[in-house]
Amino acid sequence: MxxxxxxxxxxxxxxxxxxxxxxxxxxxxxxxxxxxLQDTIKRGVWRCSVCTYDNDDTMSSCDICGILRSPSVSxxxxxxxxxxxxxxxxxxxxxxxxxxxxxxxQHSKAKIFDFKSSRAPSRGVGKNEAVKVLxxxxxxDSSHDSTGKDKHDxxxxxxxxxxxxSSGFKAxxxxxxxxxxxxxxxxxxxxxxxxxxxxxxxxxxxxxxERTDMVEDGSSLTHGGEGHLTSNLKNMTLGAKSGNSKDIxxxxxxxxxxxxxxxxxxxxxxxxxxxxxxxxxxxxxxxxLSGRLLHLLGRISRKEMHKYExxxxxxxxxxxxxxxxxxxxxxxxxxxxxxxxxVTYLDSKRYHVVVLDSPGHKDxxxxxxxxxxxxxxxxxxxxxxxxxxxxxxxxxxxxxREHAQLIRSFGVDQIIVAVNKMDAVxxxxxxxxxxxxxxxxxxxxxxxKDSSVTWIPLSAVENQxxxxxxxxxxxxxxxxxxxxxxxxxxxxxxxxxxxPLLMPIxxxxxxxxxxxxxxxxxxxxxxRSGSKVLVMPSADIATVRSLERDSQTCSIxxxxxxxxxxxxxxxxxxxxxxxxxxHPDFPVAFAKHLELKVxxxxxxxxxxxxxxxxxxxxxxxxxxRVARISSLLDSKTGKVAKKAPRCIVAKQSAxxxxxxxxxxxxxxxxxxxxxxxxxxxxxxxxxxxxxxxRIVEELV
Ligand code: GTP
Ligand code: MG
Numbered sequence: 113m114x115x116x117x118x119x120x121x122x123x124x125x126x127x128x129x130x131x132x133x134x135x136x137x138x139x140x141x142x143x144x145x146x147x148x149l150q151d152t153i154k155r156g157v158w159r160c161s162v163c164t165y166d167n168d169d170t171m172s173s174c175d176i177c178g179i180l181r182s183p184s185v186s187x188x189x190x191x192x193x194x195x196x197x198x199x200x201x202x203x204x205x206x207x208x209x210x211x212x213x214x215x216x217x218q219h220s221k222a223k224i225f226d227f228k229s230s231r232a233p234s235r236g237v238g239k240n241e242a243v244k245v246l247x248x249x250x251x252x253d254s255s256h257d258s259t260g261k262d263k264h265d266x267x268x269x270x271x272x273x274x275x276x277x278s279s280g281f282k283a284x285x286x287x288x289x290x291x292x293x294x295x296x297x298x299x300x301x302x303x304x305x306x307x308x309x310x311x312x313x314x315x316x317x318x319x320x321x322e323r324t325d326m327v328e329d330g331s332s333l334t335h336g337g338e339g340h341l342t343s344n345l346k347n348m349t350l351g352a353k354s355g356n357s358k359d360i361x362x363x364x365x366x367x368x369x370x371x372x373x374x375x376x377x378x379x380x381x382x383x384x385x386x387x388x389x390x391x392x393x394x395x396x397x398x399x400x401l402s403g404r405l406l407h408l409l410g411r412i413s414r415k416e417m418h419k420y421e422x423x424x425x426x427x428x429x430x431x432x433x434x435x436x437x438x439x440x441x442x443x444x445x446x447x448x449x450x451x452x453x454x455v456t457y458l459d460s461k462r463y464h465v466v467v468l469d470s471p472g473h474k475d476x477x478x479x480x481x482x483x484x485x486x487x488x489x490x491x492x493x494x495x496x497x498x499x500x501x502x503x504x505x506x507x508x509x510x511x512x513r514e515h516a517q518l519i520r521s522f523g524v525d526q527i528i529v530a531v532n533k534m535d536a537v538x539x540x541x542x543x544x545x546x547x548x549x550x551x552x553x554x555x556x557x558x559x560x561k562d563s564s565v566t567w568i569p570l571s572a573v574e575n576q577x578x579x580x581x582x583x584x585x586x587x588x589x590x591x592x593x594x595x596x597x598x599x600x601x602x603x604x605x606x607x608x609x610x611x612p613l614l615m616p617i618x619x620x621x622x623x624x625x626x627x628x629x630x631x632x633x634x635x636x637x638x639x640r641s642g643s644k645v646l647v648m649p650s651a652d653i654a655t656v657r658s659l660e661r662d663s664q665t666c667s668i669x670x671x672x673x674x675x676x677x678x679x680x681x682x683x684x685x686x687x688x689x690x691x692x693x694x695h696p697d698f699p700v701a702f703a704k705h706l707e708l709k710v711x712x713x714x715x716x717x718x719x720x721x722x723x724x725x726x727x728x729x730x731x732x733x734x735x736x737r738v739a740r741i742s743s744l745l746d747s748k749t750g751k752v753a754k755k756a757p758r759c760i761v762a763k764q765s766a767x768x769x770x771x772x773x774x775x776x777x778x779x780x781x782x783x784x785x786x787x788x789x790x791x792x793x794x795x796x797x798x799x800x801x802x803x804x805x806r807i808v809e810e811l812v
Pocket of ligand 1: 392573
């Protein structure tokens with residue numbers, strides 16, 4: 113298969129230089145130039161607002177980054193095979209058969225969160241083998257630590273944050289065509305009026321008229337004036353108003369009374385679910401390690417393994433035999449590079465582990481982000497070979513530090529550092545100690561506690577220290593746990609069973625019979641067959657026809673479960689990735705103007721007023737502009753160090769306001785951690801991590 117050179121994105125940028133040692137088996141295409149502006153502005157194409165790729169006019173979302181096309185130029189139709197901005201690259205049954213996976217009921221996996229793939233799911237929901245993840249919203253996490261700093265799961269901010277909200281509000285929005293007013297009370301009992309406007313659209317069908325729950329967190333709404341939210345559904349290709357649209361009257365979540373069926377009955381001997389992200393620099397051996405574990409635990413049969421070995425050898429890729437179990441697409445195999453997150457399962461003594469094997473290559477960090485946001489814990493894989501560990505730690509080209517920082521920001525506070533390829537350094541204790549010392553310092557700076565980090569020297573290829581203690585005498589100096597043991601030592605995550613339903617949609621599967629399924633992990637609450645759900649942002653009410661978890665039909669899904677929810681009573685085009693399924697009385701916010709607390713990561717370029725960035729939150733991605741840098745925070749005291757600074761630089765924390773190109777489903781971090789974490793990237797690097805502190809509810 114010829115190597116795909118996708119439209120100006122250079123997969124090999126900075127890549128061949130560092131990893132010449134490996135035979136990737138693909139030819140670097142020379143003379144592949146980025147097209148000039150004139151070359152790319154053609155008739156019959158539309159330009160992506162995020163990556164600037166010129167897409168064919170027939171595409172409803174960007175072929176490169178998945179961003180939905182603005183409806184002003186949309187052809188108004190959804191291609192059944194391209195329903196989601198972020199691809200859920202589920203292999204078709206035929207793919208599975210040809211890859212030798214179909215025959216194994218045990219070893220089923222899904223490839224998810226593909227921002228690049230142009231292939232589409234081609235199967236019905238009923239046959240969906242997409243096995244997905246659950247994770248927790250870690251409600252037990254304290255947002256304050258004893259040091260007097262606000263901690264947002266890995267991002268340390270000032271406790272005494274002063275937020276200047278006044279300038280972000282305008283007295284009115286003249287462009288608004290219709291307006292609904294609500295008067296609500298904030299947590300201090302103050303009355304705050306909120307106007308929600310919709311730009312010429314019927315507000316009754318599309319947007320909440322009142323959002324009392326938005327002001328639960330008094331700390332974030334200190335103004336007494338009026339705020340306006342102009343609902344913007346431009347990023348949806350909405351058809352005619354469905355009869356099921358709901359006039360939403362949002363309630364305070366505190367009023368919610370969970371029902372008994374929403375809580376799990378702990379069956380004797382049942383395994384707790386653990387979402388485990390496998391992250392780390394490109395080629396560190398993540399997929400090989402995952403494949404080897406699956407094989408050792410019987411999830412890949414001998415016959416299948418034999419097939420992988422044979423086929424990979426034939427393709428001159430013998431060393432990737434175990435990785436082939438995870439890297440299932442022809443392109444991934446040919447290049448020996450994981451491109452999308454692969455999801456698979458294995459059982460340890462204590463956990464039903466959902467393995468999220470992430471791509472390490474820098475071009476696929478967006479895929480890694482959307483996959484790993486669901487993680488409860490992570491394995492950070494390090495290549496111990498001489499030069500490779502160092503390459504991973506490189507501030508500009510390496511992914512070790514970026515991945516570590518990102519997973520900490522996702523709320524993951526317990527990790528295993530798997531120091532892999534120890535065979536390549538003769539299982540040297542000195543090498544292991546050096547890696548531990550250098551990386552340990554960095555992990556501490558990311559706010560990982562020493563007690564929550566387990567260091568394990570291992571070799572995936574030589575099967576040392578994976579599911580039993582090492583047999584190689586050269587590792588006799590090591591007395592800690594083996595990998596599977598360490599996985600069992602992770603603390604289970606708490607789940608928000610008692611809260612109203614919230615499920616960010618990571619993917620949508622449509623069948624040729626017109627059935628539509630929303631896939632994702634329940635962040636809060638529960639849902640069962642027959643439940644009514646509110647589908648945001650269209651605000652349609654749909655009924656749950658059936659549920660599928662781990663490739664099996666189930667009747668109830670609870671917080672933490674990763675499911676495909678088959679919906680009926682809704683236009684399939686109204687179910688979009690980046691949307692959220694909610695309890696009908698508790699809609700998620702939908703906004704484009706946000707206030708964030710951010711930390712600029714080490715080595716990042718400064719953020720200025722007006723900086724154009726890529727904004728990521730759960731499964732949503734949007735182009736964004738820094739509308740205001742409200743304040744710089746003192747790193748020691750956490751107090752406002754300077755109001756309205758001109759820019760923020762690496763390692764500085766600040767309060768900023770961001771205006772997204774299109775509205776997205778979002779929530780304040782104080783309400784829902786999973787929906788309130790954000791990442792800002794530019795030029796292929798993460799520049800800041802942060803949380804949503806306020807939804808400004810106004811277009812600027
Ligand atoms: P990306 O997903 O593309 O980031 O790569 P990866 O981290 O999944 O690495 P992968 O599993 O594809 O392995 C890359 C190369 O490292 C392959 O050639 C593997 O055989 C090799 N490799 C993996 N584990 C080991 C190991 O324990 N020892 C040695 N010597 N090589 C290993
Ligand atoms: Mg891989």
